[in-house]
Structure formats: C-alpha cells, structure tokens
Amino acid sequence: xxxxxSLLKENDLKATIQRTSILASxxxxxxxxxxxxxxxxxxxxxTLSLATIYKNIIVMQENNxxxxxxxxxxxxxxxxxxxxxxxxxxxxxGHIKDTKxxxxxxxxxxxxxxxxxxxxxxxxxxCEKCQSKA
Amino acid sequence: xxxxxSLLKENDLKATIQRTSILASxxxxxxxxxxxxxxxxxxxxxTLSLATIYKNIIVMQENNxxxxxxxxxxxxxxxxxxxxxxxxxxxxxGHIKDTKxxxxxxxxxxxxxxxxxxxxxxxxxxCEKCQSKA
DNA sequence: GTATTTGCAAATGATTTGCAGTGCT
DNA sequence: AGCACTGCAAATCATTTGCAAATAC
Numbered sequence: 048x049x050x051x052x053s054l055l056k057e058n059d060l061k062a063t064i065q066r067t068s069i070l071a072s073x074x075x076x077x078x079x080x081x082x083x084x085x086x087x088x089x090x091x092x093x094t095l096s097l098a099t100i101y102k103n104i105i106v107m108q109e110n111n112x113x114x115x116x117x118x119x120x121x122x123x124x125x126x127x128x129x130x131x132x133x134x135x136x137x138x139x140x141g142h143i144k145d146t147k148x149x150x151x152x153x154x155x156x157x158x159x160x161x162x163x164x165x166x167x168x169x170x171x172x173x174c175e176k177c178q179s180k181a
Numbered sequence: 182x183x184x185x186x187s188l189l190k191e192n193d194l195k196a197t198i199q200r201t202s203i204l205a206s207x208x209x210x211x212x213x214x215x216x217x218x219x220x221x222x223x224x225x226x227x228t229l230s231l232a233t234i235y236k237n238i239i240v241m242q243e244n245n246x247x248x249x250x251x252x253x254x255x256x257x258x259x260x261x262x263x264x265x266x267x268x269x270x271x272x273x274x275g276h277i278k279d280t281k282x283x284x285x286x287x288x289x290x291x292x293x294x295x296x297x298x299x300x301x302x303x304x305x306x307x308c309e310k311c312q313s314k315a
Numbered sequence: 316g317t318a319t320t321t322g323c324a325a326a327t328g329a330t331t332t333g334c335a336g337t338g339c340t
Numbered sequence: 341a342g343c344a345c346t347g348c349a350a351a352t353c354a355t356t357t358g359c360a361a362a363t364a365c
Contacts (some may be wrong), residue, residue: 061364063320081354096322101355103320108254117251119301120242122354135295144295152289158280161269162307167253173296195339197345215329230347235330237345256329321362331352338345 058110065099066107068092070127078116078124078134078143116143133168139177192244199233200241202226204261212250212258212268212277250277267302273311 051070052062060066065088072087073079079087081100088095104125107113116124116134124143133152135144148168156166173181185204186196194200199222206221207213213221215234222229238259241247250258250268258277267286269278282302290300307315 061319063364065321094322097354098323098356099321115253117253117257119249119251119257123251123253135292138298146292149289152286155283155286155289156302156304158269158304160309160312161278161304162312163304164272164306166305167301167303168290169301170290170292170295170297171300172298175294178294178296195344197339199346228347231329232331232348233346317365319362319364321360323359323361325357327354327356329352329354332350334348336346336348339343340341 054112058112060106060110060112064092065095066103068095069100069103069107070112073113073125074127077145078126080118080122080124082122084125131166133170135174136169136171137174137177138171139173139180142174144174188246192246194240194244194246198226199229200237202229203234203237203241204246207247207259208261211279212260214252214256214258216256218259265300267304269308270303270305271308271311272305273307273314276308278308 051067051074054070055062055066068088068091069084072084075087076083081097081104085095085097085100088100104113108115108125111128113125114128116126118124129145131148132145133148135146137143148166152168156163185201185208188204189196189200202222202225203218206218209221210217215231215238219229219231219234222234238247242249242259245262247259248262250260252258263279265282266279267282269280271277282300286302290297
C-alpha cells in the first residue's frame with residue numbers, strides 16, 4: 048500500500064484509492080489487461096468504474112509508473128515499470144515470465160547506424176511446466 | 182501480381198483482386214496498419230470495403246501469409262511473412278526497418294528451462310537520418 | 316480552498332456479423 | 341456448378357468524453 052502511494056507521489060500523481068488498487072492488481076498479476084484489472088478492483092471497490100481505469104492507465108503510462116505490453120491478437124497488458132527485461136511467453140498456458148537481459152544479448156543488439164534507446168523482446172515457446180506435460 | 186496470386190494459392194486461399202491488392206499494399210509499405218491499407222486500396226478499387234480488409238487480415242494471418250506487428254499505443258501493423266528478423270523502430274520518424282537476427286543474438290537468447298519457438302524483437306531509437314538531423 | 320479526480324451515462328470509434336449477390340476454380 | 345468471398349448495413353465491443361459531485365493535499 049504505502050509503496051504504491053510513494054510510487055505515485057514520486058511521479059507527480061495524487062495517490063487515490065483507485066490508483067493504488069489498480070497498481071496493486073497489476074503488481075499482483077505481473078502482467079494484466081484492463082478487463083482483468085477491472086474484475087479485480089471491483090471486488091474491493093464495487094463503484095470503481097472502467098472509465099477511471101482507462102483514464103488512469105493513460106496517466107500512469109505518461110508518468111512512467113506502468114508500461115504497456117502489446118500482445119498479438121489480444122488486448123495489451125500492463126506491468127509496473129521496472130528495469131529492462133524480456134518476456135518469456137508460454138504459448139500453452141499464457142504465462143509471462145520476466146527475465147534479465149544479459150550483457151551478451153545487449154552487445155549482440157548493437158546495430159550499425161542505429162542509436163538504440165530501448166528494446167522490447169518477447170520470446171514465445173513453452174515454459175517448464177508445459178514442457179513436462181507434453 | 183503473379184507472385185501474390187501464387188503466395189495465396191500456396192497457402193490455400195483463393196486469389197481475389199481484394200487479397201492481391203491488400204498484399205501489394207502491405208508489401209509496398211513494408212509495415213502498415215488497416216486504415217492505411219484501406220486508403221491505399223480504395224484508390225484502385227473504390228468499392229473495396231473495410232470489412233473485407235478486416236476479414237482478410239484475419240484469414241491471411243491464419244494461413245501464414247502475413248504477420249501482425251503490435252505497436253505500443255497505436256493500431257497494429259502488418260507485414261508479409263518472412264524470415265525471422267527484428268525491427269528497428271525510429272522514435273522520431275516512425276520508420277520501421279527489418280534487420281537480420283545474427284547468430285550471436287540467437288545464442289544469447291537461449292534460456293534455461295524455456296523451449297523457444299519464436300521471437301519478437303523491437304528496438305527503439307533513432308534511425309540514421311534522424312540522428313544526423315539532431 | 317482549489318485543483319484534480321471520480322463515476323456515470325452518453326458519444327465516438329473500432330471491429331464483427333449476417334446475408335444476398337458475385338466471382339474464383 | 342458449387343462453394344468461398346465480397347460489400348453493405350446493422351450489431352457489437354472498446355475506448356473516450358463531458359460534467360456534476362467527491363477527494364487529495
């Protein structure tokens with residue numbers, strides 16, 4: 048709780064119940080889309096509206112509190128802003144795991160004539176659990 | 182033209198004027214969203230409808246003719262299916278350039294306990310032209 | 316106390332659907 | 341000829357907006 052309040056204030060946003068509960072939902076899930084956030088927060092705050100979530104997803108992105116994770120063919124998910132990392136996305140169960148970008152990977156991504164600012168790396172495949180099932 | 186016809190037939194799709202012109206528009210642009218495809222194809226076939234584009238974007242994805250490129254905060258773009266590559270996306274002019282994934286990068290992306298099937302790598306920064314302007 | 320934020324309902328925008336007619340093979 | 345595809349209009353779904361009341365600081 049307290050940490051979401053300071054996270055918001057550090058980024059020039061007022062700390063409202065709506066915002067902290069949206070952040071708690073995102074943090075809890077790791078990666079989550081707007082409809083699922085709505086389902087979560089409604090349990091605790093039944094009057095919290097979808098419009099409020101849409102508005103806050105926008106301002107919290109603008110203020111660098113959260114980051115959009117675009118998904119092929121489905122609605123974008125959102126995650127708390129954290130250090131650069133890549134996503135291991137399981138094509139079987141849908142689970143998304145964050146993984147550190149190694150220094151070898153970073154070096155491999157140095158491209159001639161392109162001034163790199165940031166990267167977005169998604170790896171699709173099978174997670175450990177789903178491998179053993181197959 | 183002929184090449185789009187065979188591309189469609191090879192992938193079990195009937196070759197219609199609508200489909201070949203959508204493919205021509207995608208191929209020409211490299212990476213393009215649905216509205217821009219619509220603007221393009223309407224010039225040549227004014228009766229071609231948006232609904233037809235939506236329907237065909239779906240079947241052509243299902244039949245491995247084209248691939249979605251999800252974009253943060255804006256509508257997805259589409260590209261012809263081609264060998265695995267990464268995208269260099271210029272944050273200034275919006276241009277997207279395809280670049281080969283080197284063998285060093287591939288090796289760096291071998292992760293323990295994850296069976297990699299495919300990858301999606303987007304690098305954001307400044308292209309050569311926009312670097313020299315700044 | 317003041318400016319921002321919220322929640323509602325309405326407006327807009329994006330995508331999908333149903334169906335009669337058309338065109339590919 | 342037969343089935344798949346198209347174009348239109350309507351339906352649905354997603355997102356944004358306007359505004360009065362509520363809340364953070």
